[in-house]
Amino acid sequence: MKFKPLLLRSADIYQFFQRIFKQAFHAPSEWREVLKQCFAVGNRSFFLVTFTAFLAGVVFTRQSRPSLSSFGAESWLPSLVSQAVIRSLGPLITGLICAGKLGSNIGAELASMKVTEQIDAMEVSGSRPFSFLVVSRVTATTLMLPLLVVYADCVALLGSFITVNFINNTGFKLYFNTVASHITYLDIFSSLIKATFFGFAIGFISSYAGYNSDNGTTGVGKAANTAVVISMLFIFIIDLVMLQFINLFR
Amino acid sequence: MEEDETKQRVKLGAFVIGGMLLFVIAAIFIGSASNFFSRTFVVSGIFKNVEGLKEGDKVWLSGVQIGTVKTVRIVTVGEVVVSLSLKEKQNDFIRKNATASIGSDGLIGNKIVVIQPGNSPEVIQDGDTINAVSPADTQQLINIAKEVGENTRSITLDLKTISSKINKGQGIIGELLNEGAFSKELRLTVHNLKATGENTARASAELSGLVHDMKHGTGLLPTLISDTSFKSVFAQTLVNIKKVSKNAEVMSRSLESITAKMNNRDNAVGVLLADTVFAHKLQNTMKNTESASHKLDENMEALKHNFLTRGYFRKKAKQEKKEKEKLEREKNK
Amino acid sequence: MDTSADYLKKSSTAKMGNRPIVASLRHVKKSFGAMEVLRDISLDLHQNENLVILGRSGTGKSVLIKCMVGLIRADTGEINVLGCDVRSLTPDQLDELRLQIGFSFQGSALYDSMTVRQNLEFPLKRNKAIFKKKELEDLVINALKDVGLENTSDKMPSELSGGMKKRIGIARTLILKPKIMLYDEPTAGLDPITATEINELILSVREKYNTSSIIITHDISCARQTSDRIIALVNGLNKEESTFDELKQTKDPDLAPFFSY
Structure with a gap:
């Protein structure tokens, strides 16, 4: 009998999922709110993504240099870094940062609206809070994550370039020519698709946690916590699953 | 009614969880079966030494990846069975007498299996054994390379001394190329030869006129000449002389053209002076x-x-x- | 023994004469897990009437009115509001019905990321698709005037006092011109003077908008000031129904403590 709550919960999650898709494509569009949320998503995570991606580029470059130079393949550094950044590091870092930043934000925001009956207030005035609050946020994170990933890739590569330039005096053109020649369109597209899934997962999980939070102030904390932890967990799961599928085309 | 709904939701939940599990398992399974989208067939080969070839390594035909290594298994010491999973599309290109060898790809040296397609009329089938060419031992290869290197070095050394000699104008070729004393002598000789040849020709023409006069007989000599035995001997001599003079002329002419060429084309000034097109x-x-x-x-x-x-x-x-x-x-x- | 419904029917017709009924509940039950919150509730709301539902905290008063607007689904029973069977409506029909019902929340539930003006404009934009600036402005100012706060329109909810928030919350529902008003604890957490102001506002709203109202409260002075009729809720049942003055004389051990302060 212990399975029952789990099954009920997963049914609930599935219905939430279904509702998002139904309203995203059938209900009157919320482009105004989506735009606002897109801006919020970008605005909230821009600095963090910049900072972490840059540092990741620097650190990764510095750490992989010794092992490459031990067999005289230092010139492979740009291609190694670019593949690592674009295939894995960029999406993963952006995903995790956004899961932390946006997940807690969305989770807490919706949960506190739920607790203070603001969502109910929208509901009883017939204002369709689900599409206004949830669909717009999920759409925004789904659309914005790929953009943020592209940005993070660029920043990480820049960080890597600055490191390489500092140590080896490699020129800008040479570095990015090497990078460009070792990246395939498959790498880029798969990373963007992955980012789209990351974005959807973050938006979906956080909204679900917030929208269905318990009443009371502890509910807000719990929702924010659930949003972040589960989003991060799912980012790794999606990363693994996507890897398997992408390998089919490679 | 409430109970019914709960039951329905429980069922939905079970369905969702089941679906998710199936999806994840499928994803993991799919990733390991790498030739998922194309039908494959398996051939195997027996190698003495696979040099670190492992499962999942690539199989190349004319530099195109056509499959992967499925298993690597030691049967006895010195016998390693490698089975290759190949794309069915490439089936037609690989014949019964195809051979497989182990090579390496790239700088780091990932091992690959390279297939030579062979030329027998029969196409290879699923489950067939492919002839394996075991790779030469690496040390052996290095030894051969060393020997080749040594030889190359001594050859280049010899070449170096020869070319330096030529440069310095030593030896016949050197002198010829550097316009030394020898070439001047040669030119002089040729000139003399030419003059000689011309003289000879004139002499022989005069001689032939004289002979004509003698033949048709006025004066003392004809009597002498009408002696038949002497006459034939004399004619023979004349013919010989004519031949010699002609040969000398031909020879002198060709020598002249050679020296002219040597003079004109060998250096830049020559080209400039001689070549009107360039000017x-x-x-x-x-x-x-x-x-x-x-x-x-x-x-x-x-x-x-x-x-x-x-x-x-x-x-x-x-x-x-x-x-x-x-x-x-x-x-x- | 008289069931509550029979009793209700008798008394309703007796007290309210022949005013039309705008909302009626019959045998409504709702339980959360093992806890039965509403056991068997039946009531009628008449046109232009202020009905107070009095009860202690945790007796399911809020649940009752949330069932009426479909925020909470009742387990069994009939809920009829403005001629619609709430429990069998599609989401779209439910939204349609909700436009005619004003709901004032206990915590006033203002959207705290928006200014007062945006709070009031929100239902207009989302439901009536009114986007003209002039029209919006007129409606907002009118609604704010009706609650006596016309110069707060550019403030954020966090800058307002509790009483002001309540008023803005009421203004936000009034802007849609509702036929029925549901007040959830309108005076909870307010000082007696502010509470009295809110009670007066409730009465003036009835005058101006000609609404029928259900007022949920545990505040006896609120009940006294606003009620035409009171239903006392005890243990998930509607126990007593009468006017305030009649109820004051009750000997019922569950209700007497309300009046004994």
């Missing part, structure tokens, strides 16, 4: 340069009238004028 080209170039500078002048003139740059030139002209006036004033003082 013509040079002349053309000079002409072009002249016309180009003329055009540049025109462009500058046009630029002066352009509204964008007019100001600049006007200013410049004014400045020049001022300077001129200044100079004149100074002169006047």
Whole structure:
């Protein structure tokens, strides 16, 4: 009998999922709110993504240099870094940062609206809070994550370039020519698709946690916590699953 | 009614969880079966040494990846069975007598299996055994490379001494190339030979006229000549002389052309002097340069009238004028 | 023994005469897990009437009115509001019905990321698709005037006092011109003077908008000031129904403590 709550919960999650898709494509569009949320998503995570991606580029470059130079393949550094950044590091870092930043934000925001009956207030005035609050946020994170990933890739590569330039005096053109020649369109597209899934997962999980939070102030904390932890967990799961599928085309 | 709904939701939940599990398992399974989208067939080969080949490594045919290594298994010492999973599409290209060998790809040296397609009329089938060519031992290869390297070195050394000798004008070739004393002598000889040849020809012509006179007999000699035995001997001699002189002429002519060539084409000045085409080209170039500078002048003139740059030139002209006036004033003082 | 419904029917017709009924509940039950919150509730709301539902905290008063607007689904029973069977409506029909019902929340539930003006404009934009600036402005100012706060329109909810928030919350529902008003604890957490102001506002709203109202409260002075009729809720049942003055004389051990302060 212990399975029952789990099954009920997963049914609930599935219905939430279904509702998002139904309203995203059938209900009157919320482009105004989506735009606002897109801006919020970008605005909230821009600095963090910049900072972490840059540092990741620097650190990764510095750490992989010794092992490459031990067999005289230092010139492979740009291609190694670019593949690592674009295939894995960029999406993963952006995903995790956004899961932390946006997940807690969305989770807490919706949960506190739920607790203070603001969502109910929208509901009883017939204002369709689900599409206004949830669909717009999920759409925004789904659309914005790929953009943020592209940005993070660029920043990480820049960080890597600055490191390489500092140590080896490699020129800008040479570095990015090497990078460009070792990246395939498959790498880029798969990373963007992955980012789209990351974005959807973050938006979906956080909204679900917030929208269905318990009443009371502890509910807000719990929702924010659930949003972040589960989003991060799912980012790794999606990363693994996507890897398997992408390998089919490679 | 409430109970029914709960039951339905429980069922939905079970369905969702089941679906998710299935999806994840499928994803993990799919990733390991790498030739998922194309039908494959398996052939195997027996190697003595696979040099670190492992499952999942690539199989190449003419540099195109056509499959992966499925398993690597030691049967007995010195016998390793490697089974290859190949794309069915490439089936037609691989014949019964195809061979597989182990190579490496790239700098780091990932091992690959390279297939030579073979030429027998029969196509290889699923489950067939492919002839395996075990790779030469790496140390052996290195030894061979070393030997080749040694040989190359001694050859280049020899070449070096030879070329330096030639450069310094030692030996016949050197002298020839460097216009040494020998080549001057050679030219002189040829010249002399030519003169000799010419003299000989003239002499022989005179001789033949004399002989004619003698034949048709006026004077004392004809009697002498009408002696048949002497006559035939004499004619023979004449023919011989004629032949010699002709040969000398031919030889001198060809020698002359050789020396002329050597003179003219061997150095740049020679080319310049002898090659009229080149001279013509040079002349053309000079002409072009002249016309180009003329055009540049025109462009500058046009630029002066352009509204964008007019100001600049006007200013410049004014400045020049001022300077001129200044100079004149100074002169006047 | 008289069931509550029979009792209700008798008394309703007796007290309210022949005013039309705008909302009626019959045998409504709702339980959360093992806890039965509403056991068997039946009531009628008449046109232009202020009905107070009095009860202690945790007796399911809020649940009752949330069932009426479909925020909470009742387990069994009939809920009829403005001629619609709430429990069998599609989401779209439910939204349609909700436009005619004003709901004032206990915590006033203002959207705290928006200014007062945006709070009031929100239902207009989302439901009536009114986007003209002039029209919006007129409606907002009118609604704010009706609650006596016309110069707060550019403030954020966090800058307002509790009483002001309540008023803005009421203004936000009034802007849609509702036929029925549901007040959830309108005076909870307010000082007696502010509470009295809110009670007066409730009465003036009835005058101006000609609404029928259900007022949920545990505040006896609120009940006294606003009620035409009171239903006392005890243990998930509607126990007593009468006017305030009648109820004051009750000897019922569950209700007497309300009046004994």
